Amino acid sequence: MALLWWLLCLVSTVCGHGPSNFIGDYETSAIMEAVNTVDGHHHQMMVFGQPRTRAGTIINGKRMNEAMTNLYLFSRHMSGPEYTDTMTRSAKISCMATQIMLTRGDVPNDGAFQQKMAPFCSIPKLRCNPSMRFRTVDGGCNNLNFPLRGRSHTAQERFLPPEYGDKFNLGYVPRVHSKLGGPLPNPRFISNILYTKGYSLPKSPLYNVALTTFGQFLTHDVSSVPLSRGNPDIECCDGNKPISRPECFSFKVPKGEFETTCMSFTRSESAPYKQCGPGTRNQMNQATSYVDLSVAYGSTEEDTSRLVDKRTGKLISGGPKGCLLPDGPSENCMGNSGCFFSGDTRHSEIPELTTYHILFHREHNRIVDILCKLNPHWTPDRLFQETRKILIGIYQDIVYNEYLPIVLGRDRMKKLGILPTVRGYNTRYDKNIDATIRNSFSVAPLRFGHAQIINHVGSANKDRSLRAKIPLEQNFFITTATRDEKVFGVDGISRWMTTELGYHADRFIADSIRNKLFETRPGNGFDLASVDIQRGRDHGIPSYNAFRKFCGLKPAGLIKSGPFGLPDHDPQAAKLLSTIYKHPDDIDLMAGGISEVNMKGALVGPTFGCLMGLQFVNSRVGDRFFYENEFSPTGFTPAQLDVIKMQTLSSLFCRNFKMGVMQPNAFVSLLAGRQPAVPCEKLPQLGPLELSAWKEIPFKH
Numbered sequence: 001m002a003l004l005w006w007l008l009c010l011v012s013t014v015c016g017h018g019p020s021n022f023i024g025d026y027e028t029s030a031i032m033e034a035v036n037t038v039d040g041h042h043h044q045m046m047v048f049g050q051p052r053t054r055a056g057t058i059i060n061g062k063r064m065n066e067a068m069t070n071l072y073l074f075s076r077h078m079s080g081p082e083y084t085d086t087m088t089r090s091a092k093i094s095c096m097a098t099q100i101m102l103t104r105g106d107v108p109n110d111g112a113f114q115q116k117m118a119p120f121c122s123i124p125k126l127r128c129n130p131s132m133r134f135r136t137v138d139g140g141c142n143n144l145n146f147p148l149r150g151r152s153h154t155a156q157e158r159f160l161p162p163e164y165g166d167k168f169n170l171g172y173v174p175r176v177h178s179k180l181g182g183p184l185p186n187p188r189f190i191s192n193i194l195y196t197k198g199y200s201l202p203k204s205p206l207y208n209v210a211l212t213t214f215g216q217f218l219t220h221d222v223s224s225v226p227l228s229r230g231n232p233d234i235e236c237c238d239g240n241k242p243i244s245r246p247e248c249f250s251f252k253v254p255k256g257e258f259e260t261t262c263m264s265f266t267r268s269e270s271a272p273y274k275q276c277g278p279g280t281r282n283q284m285n286q287a288t289s290y291v292d293l294s295v296a297y298g299s300t301e302e303d304t305s306r307l308v309d310k311r312t313g314k315l316i317s318g319g320p321k322g323c324l325l326p327d328g329p330s331e332n333c334m335g336n337s338g339c340f341f342s343g344d345t346r347h348s349e350i351p352e353l354t355t356y357h358i359l360f361h362r363e364h365n366r367i368v369d370i371l372c373k374l375n376p377h378w379t380p381d382r383l384f385q386e387t388r389k390i391l392i393g394i395y396q397d398i399v400y401n402e403y404l405p406i407v408l409g410r411d412r413m414k415k416l417g418i419l420p421t422v423r424g425y426n427t428r429y430d431k432n433i434d435a436t437i438r439n440s441f442s443v444a445p446l447r448f449g450h451a452q453i454i455n456h457v458g459s460a461n462k463d464r465s466l467r468a469k470i471p472l473e474q475n476f477f478i479t480t481a482t483r484d485e486k487v488f489g490v491d492g493i494s495r496w497m498t499t500e501l502g503y504h505a506d507r508f509i510a511d512s513i514r515n516k517l518f519e520t521r522p523g524n525g526f527d528l529a530s531v532d533i534q535r536g537r538d539h540g541i542p543s544y545n546a547f548r549k550f551c552g553l554k555p556a557g558l559i560k561s562g563p564f565g566l567p568d569h570d571p572q573a574a575k576l577l578s579t580i581y582k583h584p585d586d587i588d589l590m591a592g593g594i595s596e597v598n599m600k601g602a603l604v605g606p607t608f609g610c611l612m613g614l615q616f617v618n619s620r621v622g623d624r625f626f627y628e629n630e631f632s633p634t635g636f637t638p639a640q641l642d643v644i645k646m647q648t649l650s651s652l653f654c655r656n657f658k659m660g661v662m663q664p665n666a667f668v669s670l671l672a673g674r675q676p677a678v679p680c681e682k683l684p685q686l687g688p689l690e691l692s693a694w695k696e697i698p699f700k701h
């Protein structure tokens with residue numbers, strides 16, 4: 001009897017309940033209640049929710065605002081709804097059950113909670129084959145001990161725990177409260193001040209639009225957070241009035257700046273976390289976290305199988321001459337110029353981005369042709385996988401050897417130990433490192449690139465003189481320029497983007513995305529700068545100061561420049577921040593980070609530099625298939641690795657587009673006068689000679 005009483009007491013201590021609780025009772029009732037509520041709401045959304053709105057659709061007798069239809073393009077749903085829906089249902093049930101228990105004064109027991117959640121938990125249990133040669137398409141089983149790490153359609157990880165606005169910090173309310181009480185400043189107010197006022201450095205003296213857009217391509221490779229479903233283009237404004245529903249977090253904008261004074265904002269979708277245990281809202285990444293070209297190859301088996309020609313191992317092509325991307329669902333584009341299909345649905349956000357998709361697409365098919373001749377005995381699947389592995393290797397080399405050294409600075413890359421070696425292996429894999437994308441990384445630091453965007457899209461002749469240009473806002477999700485071979489086309493666009501200088505990476509944001517994002521007529525667009533800030537709050541991202549501390553940097557004590565204030569801001573930026581925020585701990589990570597003075601030799605300040613550095617260390621060291629690893633058979637042979645390391649982005653451009661001449665470093669514009677233009681033949685090649693390192697003598701019986 002005494003033993004039984006002791007056991008009950010132990011249970012009560014562990015669970016925080018009175019002695020009458022048998023482990024799981026409280027959890028069961030909370031979970032059952034949550035299931036009913038979540039499923040009821042889900043059903044309601046499907047039956048009574050706002051209908052999907054497409055351009056010009058008439059709903060309730062009123063013609064939809066065309067810009068609202070662009071909300072669908074915001075929503076970023078990649079695969080079939082079932083992927084996101086089942087995961088989200090689990091996340092919602094576990095979050096709500098946690099809330100129910102906490103409201104009742106019960107502390108959930110992790111083990112019991114997970115056990116009772118099991119029937120409602122959609123997190124798959126993966127069985128991995130440790131001897132598989134190629135990385136999976138969805139990123140699963142990269143880490144053999146934790147197969148779900150970095151897999152598509154799983155929750156993002158966090159550097160710091162979230163700070164939401166609801167009583168139990170579960171994420172029902174975004175981060176909305178100032179430390180001094182009252183609301184945080186309005187995002188458009190921040191955008192209007194911080195992103196426009198003061199002196200703006202002119203365009204970057206060195207770096208071109210190809211650098212900006214490569215960042216966007218990389219972003220889409222590693223992060224894609226879908227927005228709440230129910231209906232993908234969920235409306236969160238009714239004219240000037242924000243709509244109040246759990247999926248919405250719209251905000252006011254001043255009269256006269258846009259058609260209405262309400263800017264529609266849909267909250268991000270969540271995914272279950274840690275075997276559906278109790279806890280807060282965690283946002284989903286539907287792309288693989290790895291730097292693995294899922295942006296081109298897809299992040300699910302279904303997507304990949306739709307992209308690959310099973311008879312040849314090539315990627316299916318489209319366009320009149322069969323050298324563009326294949327045709328895809330029209331809802332991923334605007335206008336009437338048709339839509340493409342690729343590994344990520346944002347392929348046509350701007351024509352320069354589509355050009356990168358086509359670049360890697362063409363290179364894949366070019367390599368397959370050569371490998372097929374070298375190894376006629378290879379099956380189409382083997383051709384596809386070997387080519388994918390080669391191209392991912394080249395791409396990882398471009399990311400770590402060409403792109404990141406510019407963004408983070410070469411010295412910092414060296415200090416972090418992630419600068420590739422010139423030749424040979426450089427194995428740094430650590431199975432304890434989790435490569436999963438961190439929430440704060442994709443919500444703020446990686447968005448630094450929004451500051452580099454310029455206001456138009458252009459086309460250049462072979463001598464790199466400007467042939468034509470059109471405003472950026474006329475190109476969002478429109479494929480006309482990419483398809484038009486006479487004036488633009490991928491050749492003209494690629495010559496232009498490797499020449500035209502991008503904006504300096506600072507706190508100033510181009511009008512085309514700050515006032516006209518996705519607009520279909522003047523006044524009905526969005527402000528990406530405000531959306532970035534609101535997204536951080538939606539995800540419960542703690543303040544700029546919290547991340548300064550996390551990075552070992554001195555937090556701001558006061559909102560002013562100098563050692564006691566904001567040590568990494570110039571006086572002007574610090575002054576602007578002081579007119580916006582009442583307390584230093586209120587400053588949003590995006591606003592604080594993007595307005596820092598850039599580190600020497602880098603395009604970001606110390607806080608963004610720290611967070612980006614940590615993420616890219618994780619992405620490299622936590623990737624068992626990273627191209628520099630000396631692992632057989634997943635890695636390359638020494639001869640193959642030499643060929644991979646020889647390649648450059650410039651050589652890729654040269655092989656796949658009519659560049660004529662090209663600068664050796666694709667990201668440094670010829671206009672900068674730093675490097676000579678060389679004929680394409682002088683750049684590294686990847687033909688039968690180089691690919692002979694992959695020639696395999698068939699085994700004879």
Ligand code: HEM
Binds near residue numbers: 443447453
């Ligand atoms: C004209 C070019 C671009 C446009 C129109 C654009 C537009 C957008 C939009 C609409 C979003 C979603 C915002 C939200 O709902 O939270 C977004 C997200 C994002 N953008 Fe951009 N962007 C562009 C270029 C870039 C560049 C150059 C970079 C980085 C170098 C970048 C990095 C990101 C990141 C990291 C996200 C979050 C992605 C996610 O987690 O789903 N973008 N962008």
